[in-house]
Amino acid sequence: MPPRDQINHQCPIRDVLDRMGDAWSLLVMLELSRGPCRFNALRRVVDGISQRMLAVTLRHLERDGLISRQVLPLSPPQVEYALTGLGGSLIARVNLLRDWAVEHQPQVWQARAAYDARDASAEKAA
Amino acid sequence: MPPRDQINHQCPIRDVLDRMGDAWSLLVMLELSRGPCRFNALRRVVDGISQRMLAVTLRHLERDGLISRQVLPLSPPQVEYALTGLGGSLIARVNLLRDWAVEHQPQVWQARAAYDARDASAEKAA
DNA sequence: CAGTATCCCCAAGGATACTG
DNA sequence: CAGTATCCTTGGGGATACTG
Numbered sequence: 001m002p003p004r005d006q007i008n009h010q011c012p013i014r015d016v017l018d019r020m021g022d023a024w025s026l027l028v029m030l031e032l033s034r035g036p037c038r039f040n041a042l043r044r045v046v047d048g049i050s051q052r053m054l055a056v057t058l059r060h061l062e063r064d065g066l067i068s069r070q071v072l073p074l075s076p077p078q079v080e081y082a083l084t085g086l087g088g089s090l091i092a093r094v095n096l097l098r099d100w101a102v103e104h105q106p107q108v109w110q111a112r113a114a115y116d117a118r119d120a121s122a123e124k125a126a
Numbered sequence: 127m128p129p130r131d132q133i134n135h136q137c138p139i140r141d142v143l144d145r146m147g148d149a150w151s152l153l154v155m156l157e158l159s160r161g162p163c164r165f166n167a168l169r170r171v172v173d174g175i176s177q178r179m180l181a182v183t184l185r186h187l188e189r190d191g192l193i194s195r196q197v198l199p200l201s202p203p204q205v206e207y208a209l210t211g212l213g214g215s216l217i218a219r220v221n222l223l224r225d226w227a228v229e230h231q232p233q234v235w236q237a238r239a240a241y242d243a244r245d246a247s248a249e250k251a252a
Numbered sequence: 253c254a255g256t257a258t259c260c261c262c263a264a265g266g267a268t269a270c271t272g
Numbered sequence: 273c274a275g276t277a278t279c280c281t282t283g284g285g286g287a288t289a290c291t292g
Contacts, residue, residue, distance in 0.1 A: 012224065012227035013152070013224040013227050016223060016224075018149075020143055020146065020147065022147070039273070039274050050267075052276090053265065063242075064234050065234060066237075075273095077273055077274065094223070096219055096222055097220070097223060098139040101142040102138050104212060107191060111192075111212070114191075115189040176287075177255080178256090181254085181255060200253095201253095203253055204254085
């Protein structure tokens with residue numbers, strides 16, 4: 001199996017979901033949807049992200065035109081990341097998905113509990 | 127870092143996106159949204175999925191109440207998988223995301239091309 | 253047919269160190 | 273501050289074989 005990046009780019013839904021799929025892209029975009037932010041500030045607020053993954057994630061998002069990167073000519077250097085219009089429109093759709101999650105989470109949890117209960121009793125029977 | 131399954135279950139959006147994130151869940155649900163289907167039929171149509179991952183994926187989706195599993199008392203045994211109402215409502219939201227992808231894919235591609243071009247000329251300069 | 257069990261590999265990503 | 277380079281580990285997932 002080839003690495004994820006090399007496949008499925010003919011399928012538009014996978015193209016976007018591969019990006020959403022990795023834990024960090026979404027969290028970073030969600031954070032940037034609250035306003036522009038610099039590298040280390042993001043690092044602190046995204047909680048748990050490694051320096052490497054933040055850099056990689058930002059490169060990906062920037063390449064896809066979802067965020068912008070602006071270097072401020074200062075010393076020490078400062079770089080501001082911000083959501084683009086394109087990124088903002090994506091986040092809007094993602095929020096619809098989050099709304100679904102919030103709305104239906106009780107049902108999902110209930111389903112899981114029911115499944116696990118059935119599972120446990122089936123195992124006991126064996 | 128603990129494995130993905132053990133964390134972020136307090137965050138509803140991650141809970142659903144972790145599921146969407148793995149390549150197969152979505153493809154399987156999308157296929158089932160076209161009608162009920164049996165194991166090996168799914169295997170053939172989902173293209174590229176291994177027997178193991180199909181089984182694992184189906185278990186997950188079933189546990190979350192997104193699909194149903196019905197064993198038909200026949201010989202040889204037959205098992206029909208189908209999208210539940212819950213699963214259907216999720217797919218509806220996912221389709222909104224797909225619509226975004228279809229609609230904005232040109233912009234994303236254009237952004238990538240621009241980025242890569244800048245990247246290449248920057249590299250040549252060095 | 254519809255799975256489970258086992259083995260095994262590899263690339264995603266963390267930790268650490270260094271640079272403009 | 274904002275990264276890049278390097279090394280190393282781990283668990284996701286493929287291949288294969290077996291079962292009710």
